[in-house]
Amino acid sequence: xxxxxxxxxxxxxxxxxxxxxxxxxxxxxxxxxxxxxxxxxxxxxxxxxxxxxxxxxxxxxxxxxxxxxxxxxxxxxxxxxxxxxxxxxxxxxxxxxxxxxxxxxxxxxxxxxxxxxxxxxxxxxxxxxxxxxxxxxxxxxxxxxxxxxxxxx
Numbered sequence: 001x002x003x004x005x006x007x008x009x010x011x012x013x014x015x016x017x018x019x020x021x022x023x024x025x026x027x028x029x030x031x032x033x034x035x036x037x038x039x040x041x042x043x044x045x046x047x048x049x050x051x052x053x054x055x056x057x058x059x060x061x062x063x064x065x066x067x068x069x070x071x072x073x074x075x076x077x078x079x080x081x082x083x084x085x086x087x088x089x090x091x092x093x094x095x096x097x098x099x100x101x102x103x104x105x106x107x108x109x110x111x112x113x114x115x116x117x118x119x120x121x122x123x124x125x126x127x128x129x130x131x132x133x134x135x136x137x138x139x140x141x142x143x144x145x146x147x148x149x150x151x152x153x
């Protein structure tokens with residue numbers, strides 16, 4: 001088996017018992033790195049420390065990963081001014097948490113004829129949230145709903 005010491009230098013091709021003896025003398029572990037190679041490659045290292053460093057690397061990678069959710073705010077074409085202010089407050093809170101916000105205008109029954117009013121409402125929301133959010137997806141109509149997506153600036 002080919003043996004590599006902890007500094008990365010090669011010890012050479014030695015029998016298994018000799019490699020175990022070298023590892024035991026230095027107070028370290030003999031870890032098989034590449035079992036399918038011919039001859040197999042082993043490394044002399046502190047296995048506990050190696051596992052610790054691996055978990056630390058995984059935690060760092062997980063920290064750097066950005067995660068967000070899509071939150072949804074639903075309004076109607078005839079939503080009142082105060083209700084709209086409350087909804088914009090919710091949008092601001094979601095955006096501050098780095099989440100995306102899907103603003104949905106729902107049309108019920110004959111309200112479907114008020115698509116212009118729904119588009120105007122979404123435009124108004126986009127203008128009022130422009131200082132902390134940007135429009136990722138422009139308002140588009142899907143059946144009885146109209147959707148716009150906002151993202152943090």
